[in-house]
Each structure stands twice: as C-alpha cells, then as structure tokens.
Amino acid sequence: MSTAAAVDAWLAVLAEQRRQSPHTVANYRRDLQRLCELAGDTELGRLQTHHIRRFVAQLHARGLSGRSLARLLSSWRGFFAWLGNDDVVWANPCEGVRAPKSPRHLLNALAVDETSRLLQAEEAEDDIFAVRDTAMFELFYSSGLRLAELAALDCDALDTARHDGEIRVVGKRAKARLVPVGRQACAALVAWAAVRDTLAAAGEPALFVGRLGRRLGHRAIQLRLAERAVRQGLPQHVHPHMLRHSFASHVLQSSGDLRAVQEMLGHASIASTQVYTHLDFQHLAKVYDAAHPRAKAK
Known part of the structure; x- marks a missing residue:
C-alpha cells in the first residue's frame, strides 16, 4: 500500500468507523501530510523513534507550541x-x-455578575432576533454546550427542554448525553418557539435559524454573541466557549462536584475537566488577596 493510500484508508476509518467529525478528520489529514513532508523520501514503514524525535525538534524550532x-x-x-x-x-x-x-494558560471565564449582565433583557427584546439570541445564550450558559452542539440542535429538543428541564445533545464522536436546562433558559426557549415559525423556512429542522430561515452557522452565532457583549458593556471579547467555561466554573464553585461537571460537559476524561479546578482556585485566591489581613497590600 502506498503512503497516500494508507493515509486515505486511515482517514476513512476515522470518519466511518470511529465517527469523528469532518473537522477532526481534516486536522488528522493535515497532521499526516506534515509527517509525510518531514519524512521526505523515507518510507513511513522505515521511520524509527530517532526520526520522530528529530521531526518534533525541527517543528519546535519553527515555533510550534508543545x-x-x-x-x-x-x-x-x-x-x-x-x-x-x-x-x-x-x-x-x-x-x-x-x-x-508548554506553559498552562487558564481558561477565560466570566464572573457571575458579568454573565448576568450579558443575559439580561435588551431594549429590543420584542425583536425576533433578540428573542432567538436570548434563547441561544441562555441555553449556552445554562447547559454548558459546545458551539457545534448548540448549532446542531433540532426542534425536537424543544419539548425535552420545556417538559423535563433536560435537553439531549450530540457531542464529540456522535456521543449523545442529557444535560439540564435551567428555568430561565426553558422560558427563553418557549418564547423562541412561539415565534420561530415566522422566520424558519418550510421543512427546516434546525432549532436556531437565521434571516434566510436556515440553520444558523457557527460564525453567525459567534458574531451575535460578541455584538451583544459590546452592547451590554462587557469589557472583554466574549466568545461561545467562554460561556461554557463560565458554566463549568460557576457550577464547580457552587457544588465542588468535579465528576458531575465532567458528565454535564461531556468530557471523556476527568483530566479535561480538572482545568476548572484551577479556575476555581484562581477565584479563591482573588478573594483571599482582597479579604485576608496578611494578604492585603500595604
């Protein structure tokens, strides 16, 4: 089997058998193309550990992070x-x-009061797009969804959110999970359901749709959130994953239950969730610095 054929076969396994997303498969393709470029005329079957170490050193010297x-x-x-x-x-x-x-960077999360300011009703709340945006962002924060998970939601998720306080989402590797939906998010979703059909195209299954009546894209959601943060006077750029970080950080600060946060976020490994313990400690450190007599600046 040629190198190109082997790469294509492996990518097919990832897409069809392991059900990786197209975005993930594209990343794998780029990674393997880089391996082939570094290997040059050396067949992949002849590569040894010292070759791989040299490739890593070369890429690190070019500026690639750990x-x-x-x-x-x-x-x-x-x-x-x-x-x-x-x-x-x-x-x-x-x-x-x-x-x-590489140095570990703490995730950016909003403070509780900043999140409340972001989600509070706007003056143009009777506008259909404002109703939609409120439902999206309340659901983001209430349930800790990924951007792709929210964009992929269909209308059949509405009944789940309205009656049970839970919503079924499909995460990475097509793994489905039930996540809780808070009271305010449920109310926002019901308000959006009441007006959605006036905007959605016939037969469109997507829960959140744009001006043309079709499923709202990732970039459009990012832009709407950033614009809303500016209008609400938040000092920093706000992106969808920041609401996910804020959800995890705030739940962990209140409950201390790391395993529950892992389940709600859909992390396969607890190690992925443990970064939020650093956020929690950062919050505690700020409280300590502000309140403890021995920590106060002279």
Whole structure:
C-alpha cells in the first residue's frame, strides 16, 4: 500500500468507523501530510523513534507550541498503531516520544455578575432576533454546550427542554448525553418557539435559524454573541466557549462536584475537566488577596 493510500484508508476509518467529525478528520489529514513532508523520501514503514524525535525538534524550532506538537504526536501515534495492526510496521516509532511542555494558560471565564449582565433583557427584546439570541445564550450558559452542539440542535429538543428541564445533545464522536436546562433558559426557549415559525423556512429542522430561515452557522452565532457583549458593556471579547467555561466554573464553585461537571460537559476524561479546578482556585485566591489581613497590600 502506498503512503497516500494508507493515509486515505486511515482517514476513512476515522470518519466511518470511529465517527469523528469532518473537522477532526481534516486536522488528522493535515497532521499526516506534515509527517509525510518531514519524512521526505523515507518510507513511513522505515521511520524509527530517532526520526520522530528529530521531526518534533525541527517543528519546535519553527515555533510550534508543545500543545500543537502533542496533538501531532497523537495523530501520528494513532496512525502507526493502525498500520501495526495490519503488519505494515513492526513497531510504533512514536511510542516514548513526548512533546515539550508548554506553559498552562487558564481558561477565560466570566464572573457571575458579568454573565448576568450579558443575559439580561435588551431594549429590543420584542425583536425576533433578540428573542432567538436570548434563547441561544441562555441555553449556552445554562447547559454548558459546545458551539457545534448548540448549532446542531433540532426542534425536537424543544419539548425535552420545556417538559423535563433536560435537553439531549450530540457531542464529540456522535456521543449523545442529557444535560439540564435551567428555568430561565426553558422560558427563553418557549418564547423562541412561539415565534420561530415566522422566520424558519418550510421543512427546516434546525432549532436556531437565521434571516434566510436556515440553520444558523457557527460564525453567525459567534458574531451575535460578541455584538451583544459590546452592547451590554462587557469589557472583554466574549466568545461561545467562554460561556461554557463560565458554566463549568460557576457550577464547580457552587457544588465542588468535579465528576458531575465532567458528565454535564461531556468530557471523556476527568483530566479535561480538572482545568476548572484551577479556575476555581484562581477565584479563591482573588478573594483571599482582597479579604485576608496578611494578604492585603500595604
């Protein structure tokens, strides 16, 4: 099997068997194309650990961060593991190779009062687009959804939110989960349901639609949220994932239940959720600095 054929076959496995999203498959393709460029005339089956270490060092010297290199290694490692199952390679050359560490950046989350200001009713709340936006952003914060999860919601999710206080979302790798929906988000969704049909095109299943009556795209949602944050006087740029971070941080501060936050966010590993413990500690540190007599600046 040629290198190009092997790459295409592996990407097909990711898309069809492992049900990875098109965006993820495209990332894998770029990662493997970079591996082929670095390998040059060397066949992939002949690559050894010292080759991979050299590739990582070269990319790091070009400015790639440790996080980006870790993702590359993960892509390459999975590809070689699959080749090994078919006896194309005898050993995985990526095993034991680690990316250099990068400084850990804390996630940006809104304070509770900032979130309340963002979600409070606007003067033009009778406008159909304002009603839609309020429903979207209340649901974002109430349930900690990813942008792709919210954009993919269909109308059949409305009944779930209205009657049970839960909504069914499909996350990464097509994994479905039930997430809670708060009282204010339910009320906003009911208000949007009452006017949605005046905007939606015939037969359109999407819960949130744009001016043309079709499913609202990711970029449009990002722009509407950023514009609303400016109108509401928030000092920083607000993006959809910031509402997800805020949801997780605020729930964790109130409950301390990391496992529950993991389930609601749809994280496969608790390690992905533990970053919010750092946010929680940052909040506590600010309170300490402001209140403790020994911490106050002279």
